[in-house]
Amino acid sequence: MKNLSPALPNILEGFFIERLMNQKRVSKETILSYRDTFRLLLQYAKRELGKTPSKLSFEDLDAPFICKFLNHLEEERHNTARTRNHRLAAIRSFFHYASFQEPQLSAHIQRVLAIPTKRYQKREIDFLTADEVDAILDAIDRSSWIGRRNYALISLAIHTGLRVSELINLCCSDVVLGGGVYVHCTGKGRKDRSMPLGKTVSKIIDNWLDERDSKPSAPLFPTRHGNKLSRDTVAYTLRKYVPWLNSIVHLFQESV
Known part of the structure; x- marks a missing residue:
């Protein structure tokens, strides 16, 4: 088999630009997740093989090496089996794309595609009781702008079950108040x-929008500087007010 070092970076670039962005038009979150997967893979290859990304070939990224990388994620980086499977899904997607670009490598690629996902015990999702909801909201100090933002954000999260990515991407115009509030x-x-929003959460969001008094395209829940919140900020906010964070684990059930 000839050395395909020059082809690997080119196909990786084509995978992100042509396949993910132009053809599938995947979300920004998916792009970032796939980027992180290959950043970790290339760093691992540099450590284990002593090769920079420009020197790697498809021969280097064979099934045994990919399996070692997946074990590295669990054993050294302490990733869960769920995260490991997400990383494997990104790698499989890339190799599936590569199979059409480099058909002479079909056997090599099929061995990577045959790597199985790992089974794991799915955690049962708990839900908040009415008393727990009241306790969380009562713990938020609403005397500050940040406190009122957090109060509105957590109220909306609890009453709608929106994912974190959905919450942080909301704009002011995404809230419709009127005959049918949603x-x-x-x-x-x-x-x-x-x-749909009930009367209680509708009033909370209505008050928050009055205080925001911003452009329709502006983030509904911004940082102090008006930027969109990050997932880390939301996680920190929840841990601040919710000591039993596993009770609202459904907020973090994000698939790549």
């Missing part, structure tokens, strides 16, 4: 959906 979002797989 919040509109673009969720997983770029699917649009609308969630």
Whole structure:
């Protein structure tokens, strides 16, 4: 088999630009997740093989090496089996794309595609009781702007069950107040959906919008500087107010 070092970076670039961005038009979150997977893979290859990305060939990224990388994620980086499977899904997607670009490598690619996902015990999702909801919201100090933002954000999260990615991507215009009160979002797989709001949470969001008094395209829940919140900030906020974070683990059930 000839050395294909020059082809690997080119196909990797084509995978992200042509396949993911132009053809599939995947979400920004998916792009970032796939980017992180290959960043970790290339760093591992540099450590284990002593080769920079420009020197790697498809021969280097064979099935045994990919399996070692997946074990590295679990054993050294302490990733869960769920995260390991997400990383494997990104790698499989790349090799599936590569099979059409380099058909002479079909046997090599098929061995990578045959790597199985790992089974794991799915954690049962708990839900909050009414008393727990009240305890969380009562713990938020609403005397500050940040406190009122957090109060509105957590209230909306609890009452709608929106994913974190959906919450942080909401704009002011996504909240519709009037005859039928609801919040509109673009969720997983770029699917649009609308969630109705009850009277209590509607009032909270209405008050928050009055205080925001910003452009329709502005983030509904911004940082101090008006930027979109990060997932880490939301996680920190929840841990601050919710000592039993596993009770709202459904907020973090994000698929890549």
